[in-house]
Amino acid sequence: MSSPAATYDLGKLYGGLRLPAEKTVSTSLEIQEVPIPDQLILPIAQHVGEPAHPIVGIGEYVLKGQLIAEPYGSLSAAVHASSSGKIVAIEPWPVSRRYGENAPCIVIECDGDDRAIEPPEDIAPYNTLEPRALRQMILQGGIVGLGGAVFPTGQKLMQATTLPLEYLILNGVECEPYISCDDLLMREQAAEVLGGAQILMHALDISTCYVVIESDKPEAIAAIGEAMAELGDKRIVLKQVPTIYPSGGEDQLVQLVTNLEVPSGGLPTDVGCVVQNVGTSAAIYRWICEGEPLISRVTTVTGPGVRSPMNVIARIGTTIADVIAFAGGYNDEAEQLIIGGPMCGKSVTTDRVPLVKATNCVLVLTEAPVYGNEQPCIRCGECALVCPIQLLPQQLHWYAFADDEKKLRSYGLTDCIECGCCDLVCPSHLPLTASFRNAKVRIQELADEKSRAERARLRYESRNERLASENELRELQLDQQKEAARKAGPSAIDEILKRRKRHDEDAE
Numbered sequence: 001m002s003s004p005a006a007t008y009d010l011g012k013l014y015g016g017l018r019l020p021a022e023k024t025v026s027t028s029l030e031i032q033e034v035p036i037p038d039q040l041i042l043p044i045a046q047h048v049g050e051p052a053h054p055i056v057g058i059g060e061y062v063l064k065g066q067l068i069a070e071p072y073g074s075l076s077a078a079v080h081a082s083s084s085g086k087i088v089a090i091e092p093w094p095v096s097r098r099y100g101e102n103a104p105c106i107v108i109e110c111d112g113d114d115r116a117i118e119p120p121e122d123i124a125p126y127n128t129l130e131p132r133a134l135r136q137m138i139l140q141g142g143i144v145g146l147g148g149a150v151f152p153t154g155q156k157l158m159q160a161t162t163l164p165l166e167y168l169i170l171n172g173v174e175c176e177p178y179i180s181c182d183d184l185l186m187r188e189q190a191a192e193v194l195g196g197a198q199i200l201m202h203a204l205d206i207s208t209c210y211v212v213i214e215s216d217k218p219e220a221i222a223a224i225g226e227a228m229a230e231l232g233d234k235r236i237v238l239k240q241v242p243t244i245y246p247s248g249g250e251d252q253l254v255q256l257v258t259n260l261e262v263p264s265g266g267l268p269t270d271v272g273c274v275v276q277n278v279g280t281s282a283a284i285y286r287w288i289c290e291g292e293p294l295i296s297r298v299t300t301v302t303g304p305g306v307r308s309p310m311n312v313i314a315r316i317g318t319t320i321a322d323v324i325a326f327a328g329g330y331n332d333e334a335e336q337l338i339i340g341g342p343m344c345g346k347s348v349t350t351d352r353v354p355l356v357k358a359t360n361c362v363l364v365l366t367e368a369p370v371y372g373n374e375q376p377c378i379r380c381g382e383c384a385l386v387c388p389i390q391l392l393p394q395q396l397h398w399y400a401f402a403d404d405e406k407k408l409r410s411y412g413l414t415d416c417i418e419c420g421c422c423d424l425v426c427p428s429h430l431p432l433t434a435s436f437r438n439a440k441v442r443i444q445e446l447a448d449e450k451s452r453a454e455r456a457r458l459r460y461e462s463r464n465e466r467l468a469s470e471n472e473l474r475e476l477q478l479d480q481q482k483e484a485a486r487k488a489g490p491s492a493i494d495e496i497l498k499r500r501k502r503h504d505e506d507a508e
């Protein structure tokens, strides 16, 4: 079967780096399935936004695919049991997230039977559903952005439709070294990826979809090309892009593919684009067409410290220890465990943390990072040349050091995507990205504190206003009663005076 030609007409990508790929080590095998573990650890906050609300109790038996925590608040995502078993705890557990080490988790002791909930008898074809109903359904599947952003997909789609939209961009650009889960997913599940694209186009009422893949992934390009030819949907177009880190960032991808620039502080929807990861697209297909919520994902287990690097499909909640054991375990040189890639991942000190919806890579390195060899900035400007957002990292670093919130904001700290390019080129070995990350946390804490203080002030003022208006009303009523009593005679006046005394005592 012939594949459609990929297109190359690309927009501009600022800065960035060509990094050693280190991917072939994990792409020689097909995706391997990790067995059901003894225990599943399911954090109730695996997404951006409010934690989900547990709806199961300790001792309860649950089935695979059963809803165990429902979305709570305006931005949240459901959590489903990823195998059958008994709930044995709902308690804090070590997790791998950027800001914080422990989070409430639902712990399932698996029975190994993997009994699933009954799938719905008649699954309606997606294109018979109203787009709004389809978006609501996606919300219920617990689906979040699997590229790492973990924004609840249903809510992203709902927010997107408040603006005019032109392009759906499926992100198959996996530019960080070592990570190859999307590459393998596209090779092996191309039809599901494209099926998800069709669902998304219907849900968003969009008639152009770009599937974007880096040119160093010929197998994925061929597989997607063949699936496109089979599907015959002319609305879907394959685009190849060069492998430059961080071209897979949402804003960078929009710029590269459409030549439209996402405004500072804005979103791709501001320029008519919705970006979804290819894994998210396949997850949407499985939920809408097969009734399976997001209970597993493909992840890369790799690095020089792991015996058999590979891509695995694992149930959400499987511990990293179980995943690494499945990949042959650590070798003798293993030194550092990172959840995510070497550029944006998080180093963790325990492998008891669970694999979550965001876990696209488990990386074991053989060299621990060296700290403390920083030198003063020599103002060489290298960091600014590679910054994809065109920021001035050396200035930002200085203002982060000085804790100057105003300057940090005016120099665009909030636009920094924490890609780490500036760190890599800095001859003074300054931990630039870490300082930006910490500064963002401080600014956020300050903003939270300000908003708490503002809420307290408003509460205090509104209480005072309420008390003043109640007093005013009581005074008015007493005056009216006094006037009526004066007309009625002396005994009534005594009664009014008693009431006024009581009122004054109450007010004291």
Ligand code: SF4
Residues within 6 Å of the ligand: 376, 377, 378, 379, 380, 381, 382, 383, 384, 393, 394, 397, 425, 426, 427, 428, 429, 430
């Ligand atoms: S690369 Fe490092 S030394 Fe050079 S200007 Fe940037 S912060 Fe300073």
Ligand code: SF4
Residues within 6 Å of the ligand: 383, 386, 387, 388, 389, 390, 391, 392, 393, 415, 416, 417, 418, 419, 420, 421, 422, 423, 432, 433, 436
């Ligand atoms: S970490 Fe931030 S400042 Fe540094 S290159 Fe990336 S976007 Fe620019």
